Amino acid sequence: MVAQSDFIENTSLDVDDLGLSASILSHPGSSTSETSSGRARELYKRSKRYFIGRQFVDAYTTIHPLISESSTLYRSVVENTTMRHNVWVLYIALLDGIIGLPEEELKAGFPKDTILSIRNAVWDCTIWDQVESAYNKDPSTSLVLNLSFLCLKHPKRPKLIESKVKSYLDLTTGPVTPDILKLRECYATGVLPACTKWTEAQKYIEETDFSSSQRDQLLIKLSRLKSEYDEMTNRKTKLRKKDKQHNTAEQRNLADPHVHNPDKAPKEIPVPSLPTFEQDMLAWLRFVLLFARTSLGKPTTYMLITVIALISFQSSRRRLKQAMTDLLEKAKITIAMAARVRYL
Incomplete structure (x- = not known):
């Protein structure tokens, strides 16, 4: 406006x-x-x-x-x-x-x-x-009709157009001329719909002195205009909803800098799976424990080797290999000490 x-x-x-x-x-x-x-x-x-x-x-x-x-x-x-x-x-x-x-x-x-x-x-x-x-x-009525068509073609203030046409129709007296009928038709199917007054337009058609055939034609025309208006309104509503969703998605993307810079996106660091290390670890623990039981036979030595094994087993995966190496060295030293004690 x-x-x-x-x-x-x-x-x-x-x-x-x-x-x-x-x-x-x-x-x-x-x-x-x-x-x-x-x-x-x-x-x-x-x-x-x-x-x-x-x-x-x-x-x-x-x-x-x-x-x-x-x-x-x-x-x-x-x-x-x-x-x-x-x-x-x-x-x-x-x-x-x-x-x-x-x-x-x-x-x-x-x-x-x-x-x-x-x-x-x-x-x-x-x-x-x-x-x-x-x-x-x-x-003259023909001139008012031309004015109505002009303003309806560029309807910036439809309610003002309604006021102008309605005032003229209310003051019109005398016989009903073809121009008067055209102006009434324009008011019912042009002016009032421009103001979205559909119920009032239907009532005006039903109560105005139109012929039966003309009244039926005007009601059909009004119904068609209403359907077109509803369809246009629904289309605009869907477009607004779609635009809103699109804007929301864009805002979400702008909030995540990696969407527009995929090369800078943090890459997942693969967690190495070390089933071989774990299996070797368990196998080595079984060997150490079995050796301690059979060769040493001393509870303190058995407990010492078990504690060392458990501590090593609880180490993180990144230090698993080093832990195994340390455990091996400790086991060698323990076995060597046990052998020396045995020969004494």
Whole structure:
């Protein structure tokens, strides 16, 4: 949503503000005696040609004196019903075309203040106020319909559009014309859905003086629009959930520096399995114990060798081999001492 304060309040612009030559406003064959009505008619035709050729800058510059209250031609347009209608229909179509331009093309063709003014007219619905002023608060239904389509195509403030259309429909009296029916249809299947007022839209269709066939068609259309809206909403919800999961995963990865630097990741140090050392150890212990029992026969010597064996067996794997070597040396010394004692 665009805040109103972001735009200038006055939508009227001076021709010179556009940075273009004002000579385009005068016809080569014109004279001072030409009436204001004739000049207005000529400017309208020229602006229309520019619009058809998608020369939106020239079209806007040319038509602007006809819709600006400060212009001397404004009164002549207001007093001519047909000219007034044609001018405002063209201006509405022109605003739609300008807003649809790419940003680069828009900035290249119009000054910043003009761009803000045009966007303000559509996004904040200030063009309604301009039209109501030109029509003395009583614009034609066909023009209100065009305004509704324009603002719904660029719905920055859908609730404001709803207020405008609803107020006009509530004040409408007299016979129901085709334009009134089209405006009611637009309100039920365009304005209210834009405000996500689906129940109110259905109720409005059921209670409004539509024909049976038209009412059924509108209800079907409303149901289809609701289904499309729900599908779009679900899709957006899934995308948000997926993005959230993706962001969470990225944050987790950023917290682990090894994810982005696999070469620096700590590598597992394989724990050496030493079944051969353990088996040799056990075999050597059995031999030592058996030798101590059979050769020495002395409890103290037997206990000494057993303690040495147990201590060696409890050593860590990294020192297992060294422990075996030490045990072997101790055993040799013990056996040698036992043999010497035996011969004495």
